[in-house]
Amino acid sequence: AQSVTQPDIHITVSEGASLELRCNYSYGATPYLFWYVQSPGQGLQLLLKYFSGDTLVQGIKGFEAEFKRSQSSFNLRKPSVHWSDAAEYFCALDPSGGYNKLIFGAGTRLAVHP
Amino acid sequence: DTAVSQTPKYLVTQMGNDKSIKCEQNLGHDTMYWYKQDSKKFLKIMFSYNNKELIINETVPNRFSPKSPDKAHLNLHINSLELGDSAVYFCASSQGVSLSTDTQYFGPGTRLTVL
Numbered sequence: 001a002q003s004v005t006q007p008d009i010h011i012t013v014s015e016g017a018s019l020e021l022r023c024n025y026s027y028g029a030t031p032y033l034f035w036y037v038q039s040p041g042q043g044l045q046l047l048l049k050y051f052s053g054d055t056l057v058q059g060i061k062g063f064e065a066e067f068k069r070s071q072s073s074f075n076l077r078k079p080s081v082h083w084s085d086a087a088e089y090f091c092a093l094d095p096s097g098g099y100n101k102l103i104f105g106a107g108t109r110l111a112v113h114p
Numbered sequence: 115d116t117a118v119s120q121t122p123k124y125l126v127t128q129m130g131n132d133k134s135i136k137c138e139q140n141l142g143h144d145t146m147y148w149y150k151q152d153s154k155k156f157l158k159i160m161f162s163y164n165n166k167e168l169i170i171n172e173t174v175p176n177r178f179s180p181k182s183p184d185k186a187h188l189n190l191h192i193n194s195l196e197l198g199d200s201a202v203y204f205c206a207s208s209q210g211v212s213l214s215t216d217t218q219y220f221g222p223g224t225r226l227t228v229l
Contacts, residue, residue: 043220104157
């Protein structure tokens with residue numbers, strides 16, 4: 001069965017520190033993978049997506065993610081976190097070959113200390 | 115300008131009632147979606163419409179009925195509300211149906227509480 005696991009429910013980092021949010025997936029073929037961010041009271045916003053090619057994907061707001069097939073992972077990273085990055089982050093998988101049928105992880109809530 | 119808007123933002127109602135949530139997008143997109151986010155934050159797609167035609171219909175009780183009067187609107191009507199329907203419902207839209215080229219834009223969500 002296809003699934004997405006985000007092992008960390010809640011992460012706290014200091015402003016300026018580096019960040020890595022973990023995402024593991026279960027899928028038999030090459031997955032389409034996404035990271036979304038949800039700020040309080042807002043809808044989800046796409047940060048980046050991976051379909052094929054270069055396994056290191058650059059996104060908006062200084063985020064990047066690396067696809068590692070051997071580890072079934074698609075971890076999100078940022079070298080220096082800003083207070084405005086505090087939000088809920090969702091990893092998602094599209095098992096329908098790119099036809100918009102997203103399966104989401106449970107999310108990781110990021111808190112940023114000043 | 116709000117790209118994808120939903121009304122109401124909060125909805126509190128009694129079990130057994132019928133309620134509707136409205137969604138509108140001003141992006142000129144052809145495809146719209148409804149997602150349900152439960153208390154454990156799991157987001158799950160419910161429906162998807164492309165050019166007013168239903169293209170994704172996940173395993174959802176038939177008490178839930180989407181209605182798309184035009185490409186810019188996708189409303190969700192729920193009959194005989196149950197406690198388990200309490201959740202946050204998100205509307206989204208995209209230009210087409212292919213995630214390789216079409217980003218989904220989400221609305222702010224409607225928090226439904228059934229008492």
